[in-house]
Amino acid sequence: MYLLCAYLLISYNHFLKFITFLLQLINLSFQSCRVFGLLVIEKNLGFQERLRVQTVVDTRTNRSSKSG
Numbered sequence: 001m002y003l004l005c006a007y008l009l010i011s012y013n014h015f016l017k018f019i020t021f022l023l024q025l026i027n028l029s030f031q032s033c034r035v036f037g038l039l040v041i042e043k044n045l046g047f048q049e050r051l052r053v054q055t056v057v058d059t060r061t062n063r064s065s066k067s068g
Helices: 003-068
Strands: none
Touching: none
16 A cells, blocks of 8 residues: 555656656747747848838839939
8 A cells, every 4th residue: 555655656746747847848849939930020020121121212213213
């Protein structure tokens, strides 16, 4: 009986360690996904900014060519 209780306690301890390990892995994967998503958003914003600057330059060159 005592051996069974000891075995259950040890296995329960290992089970808890395993669950905390899995939760840490999940947390790390979420953090990496969040960082990757922020990088993608930042790149998209940079692309939109360049696109906006490009359209402003295009409209200025079109106006200057029309007026010239």
